[in-house]
Ligand SMILES: Nc1ncnc2c1ncn2[C@@H]1O[C@H](COP(=O)(O)OP(=O)(O)O)[C@@H](O)[C@H]1O
């Protein structure tokens with residue numbers, strides 16, 4: 154079963170008087186349980202593609218289905234709700250909330266969902282921190298953690314709501330290669346253990362070996378797919 | 379909601395310098411606002427509870443004999459004071475006598491006002507203290523006014539005494555007109571001197587109220603001016619005045635007299651009958667008279683005319699009682715006609731109004747009720763031709779109307795006493811305007827504060843939103859709704875404003891405590907009237923302070939609305955791409 158189905162997707166950005174064609178007709182299916190990498194040089198459209206799949210941006214034309222749901226026609230409210238329930242994000246710059254501790258950062262999406270009791274939220278968030286190996290840093294603020302540690306917390310935050318899909322936009326670009334690879338190994342583990350679908354983008358062909366499948370993007374088009 | 383509140387709370391001190399700066403501005407603003415409004419409330423309390431009480435009373439009853447407002451007595455109606463005292467919201471009814479007089483000392487003469495002080499009144503310790511503070515004694519004490527070992531004990535201002543050339547123990551001559559309009563000269567004994575706290579306080583010459591009444595030729599049955607102190611005067615002054623107005627509806631005047639003719643004397647009740655030209659025309663229709671109703675004339679009931687053997691044209695003696703000195707008051711009146719009084723009014727003598735009211739005024743110890751029912755019984759026939767106990771002026775609505783009324787009282791020839799009910803709103807408009815002007819201070823404070831909060835909050839929040847754009851994108855991608863983003867920023871600003879205004883309130887409290895402990899000199903201080911015993915008075919109100927805190931928080935939240943909405947409308951994708 155496909156968690157994501159994309160048909161004829163284009164995305165244009167107006168830029169002054171001209172139009173930037175960031176995506177020029179993308180077709181792809183992503184089966185559940187994938188660990189897929191989107192590879193391409195800077196400016197090729199990786200972020201744009203991941204943002205549209207992650208429902209933080211909207212398509213110009215074409216169709217995008219996430220978990221059987223056509224998302225191109227949804228309102229901002231509905232897209233937000235979809236993100237809250239089904240999608241996790243990992244960012245190149247980690248994007249942890251600086252005023253919250255590691256544990257509080259992980260708890261935050263669950264608290265936003267507002268379904269579990271405070272104790273359950275805490276318990277579940279601790280489990281995730283344990284899984285990424287940072288339970289002993291739960292009280293630390295992001296500023297007190299290294300880059301790799303921050304990205305681990307971000308992974309815990311992305312997974313705490315048990316999403317169907319986790320999108321990671323160049324998760325290793327701000328890390329040294331050793332740390333970057335440990336992050337990818339962690340994603341591998343999570344994919345294997347929890348069956349969560351991961352899509353990560355990268356411009357570094359070095360890390361492709363961690364993906365189960367790879368698509369190449371160039372100038373807004375997929376190559377050899 | 380709880381999550382957002384917690385998050386907002388964490389965010390407040392994120393940019394410490396900025397938050398402290400904005401918070402300090404809001405705290406100082408709140409402090410100023412609370413201070414200003416408490417000060418205005420304090421002044422307003424001073425004005426209403428102190429100044430007004432002395433100057434005009436919250437509500438007052440003015441009485442004047444036949445239009446002379448300085449002949450302040452309503453004969454025989456002291457009972458009205460008790461009835462006014464029983465009205466709701468009346469705290470105290472003070473009798474007041476204040477008469478312009480000429481003081482003649484061994485060296486010089488000067489004008490003054492002699493004022494009767496009610497020494498029987500029970501003063502609270504605070505009021506007693508206040509009186510002592512307003513009139514600090516150089517020699518003697520106010521209780522010396524009760525002395526009986528000297529003639530007419532009096533207290534006056536030290537500078538006045540120096541000017542006149544008298545000192546404690548000396549005699550002082552005073553010239554004045556009594557309540558019956560007679561010129562009097564009396565000797566007073568100076569028993570005390572006080573130091574005036576401002577130049578207004580140099581004029582009064584105090585004597586005890588009992589003494590003032592005797593000097594004014596009034597007795598305990600007579601009613602002088604009344605000044606009322608009310609509970610919650612702002613609300614109650616006018617309703618109380620209206621209630622008194624109803625209470626003071628005049629009855630018809632009656633006077634027990636004796637008519638003497640041909641060696642015979644008969645005690646009867648007599649009523650006044652109007653004699654102005656309009657009334658005379660109407661009189662001709664209801665009461666046939668042999669002679670014109672003009673000058674000192676009477677109309678005798680047929681029965682009395684028969685008993686005395688008096689005919690129209692005869693001159694009879696009318697004995698209307700005794701004066702203070704014990705002499706009979708005798709008028710010689712011409713019998714203008716005889717009449718047949720209606721049932722219930724048998725034996726009622728009618729007397730020309732002017733002479734009748736004059737006799738009432740000069741009579742000592744006029745009892746209020748005698749004969750009133752008899753006169754009332756005649757009203758079926760004579761109606762509005764009968765002279766009333768007094769003329770009750772309509773309630774003046776403004777200072778201008780009061781001025782017009784005073785002019786009218788002076789211009790017209792009044793045959794009966796005149797009574798007017800006033801409130802501080804008419805008599806003390808100037809003082810009340812001062813109170814209004816002062817509340818402008820609070821308004822200005824609010825405006826300044828609004829500008830500070832508006833610009834401060836808007837600028838600070840714009841900066842914050844710009845700095846946190848990527849974070850807003852992150853939060854949105856984690857599933858935070860646009861409306862929640864707005865709520866978050868509103869909460870942050872609201873909380874900061876709440877903490878700041880609470881701090882400001884505490885600061886204001888400390889400042890008020892400190893300022894009210896300072897003592898300011900009263901002498902030569904034009905603002906001394908606003909001080910209580912040399913201290914500034916702050917009256918912080920629980921509700922008004924709460925209101926002010928709410929106002930500050932409300933203003934901050936309103937100011938934050940724009941930038942917060944902008945933050946909420948950022949597209950998540952663009953926000954995520956944002957680099958500072
Ligand atoms: N908001 C935007 N406005 C205009 N052009 C944009 C915007 N976002 C991305 N682009 C352009 O779209 C193209 C694809 O960008 P992006 O998806 O960020 O590529 P990548 O992530 O592979 O570097 C680039 O040419 C970029 O300049």
Ligand SMILES: [Mg+2]
Pocket residue numbers: 199200201322323
């Ligand atoms: Mg990119």
